[in-house]
Amino acid sequence: MPTNRPFVLSIAGFDPSAGAGVLADIKTFEQHQVYGFAINTANTIQTENKFVAIQWTELSFVLQSIETLFGTYEIKAVKIGIIPSLNYLKSIVFLIKRLSPKTKIIWDTVLKSTTEFDFLQIENQQDLLAILNQIELITPNYNEILKLNPEEKPVEMIIEKLVKNCPILLKGGHHPKETGTDYLHTQNQFFRLSPKNTSIYQKHGSGCVLSAAITANIALGKELLLACKEGKNYTENFLLSTPTSLGNHYV
Numbered sequence: 001m002p003t004n005r006p007f008v009l010s011i012a013g014f015d016p017s018a019g020a021g022v023l024a025d026i027k028t029f030e031q032h033q034v035y036g037f038a039i040n041t042a043n044t045i046q047t048e049n050k051f052v053a054i055q056w057t058e059l060s061f062v063l064q065s066i067e068t069l070f071g072t073y074e075i076k077a078v079k080i081g082i083i084p085s086l087n088y089l090k091s092i093v094f095l096i097k098r099l100s101p102k103t104k105i106i107w108d109t110v111l112k113s114t115t116e117f118d119f120l121q122i123e124n125q126q127d128l129l130a131i132l133n134q135i136e137l138i139t140p141n142y143n144e145i146l147k148l149n150p151e152e153k154p155v156e157m158i159i160e161k162l163v164k165n166c167p168i169l170l171k172g173g174h175h176p177k178e179t180g181t182d183y184l185h186t187q188n189q190f191f192r193l194s195p196k197n198t199s200i201y202q203k204h205g206s207g208c209v210l211s212a213a214i215t216a217n218i219a220l221g222k223e224l225l226l227a228c229k230e231g232k233n234y235t236e237n238f239l240l241s242t243p244t245s246l247g248n249h250y251v
Helices: 021-031 059-070 086-099 125-132 142-148 155-162 206-219 224-240
Strands: 007-014 035-046 051-056 075-080 104-107 168-170 182-185 190-193
Touching: 007 021, 007 059, 007 206, 021 035, 021 206, 035 059, 059 086, 075 086, 075 206, 086 104, 086 125, 104 206, 142 155, 142 168, 155 168, 182 224, 190 224, 206 224
Parallel strands: 007 035, 007 075, 075 104
Antiparallel strands: 035 051, 168 182, 182 190
């Protein structure tokens, strides 16, 4: 195994179109020169334009996979994608932190597909906050953060509550006023990340690519703000790479 690259892990779904999920994450990891592992939380039947079906992986199988990898490798950072329940996520996060407290976890809060297939409902706010206490970053878009706390509005109040437990990168792809502008919120401050180019092509899996790029940069030792900035730059290049919904990866 390579000794000159940090190990990173994607725990996410398998998308046969390779636009999203673990295949997109591995492509992104490779371009960042980190060594990527992957554990499937689900197999899906889909294209970049159509979601047909999903088959979730048994939690026990995922946990055994995590134990096997962490028992062999020093994994610097983990990106988590689609999961079926908070209990499923909580089991994954708490196991990782028990096995390797220093491993950084980034959760891409995918609550539904771009084709409107729901993955996760937030059943319990206390469970959510307990999970966020163990995570280094979540990356919701404008629609997803509303679903993280449907009892609370406006968005600013949700952020104020959740950021006490975990930094938040609020993606701007679905923002009603500032499309493409991301905001990184930490407990004491926030940072505005403006796009370099707004004339981009929409891509299937762009959120996966962004969170994977941030994960890779964190594994490479970069501070959170710089990791988010460089992840955003990488994702913009991905969005500009083709006029279709499936993009090409390159640094």
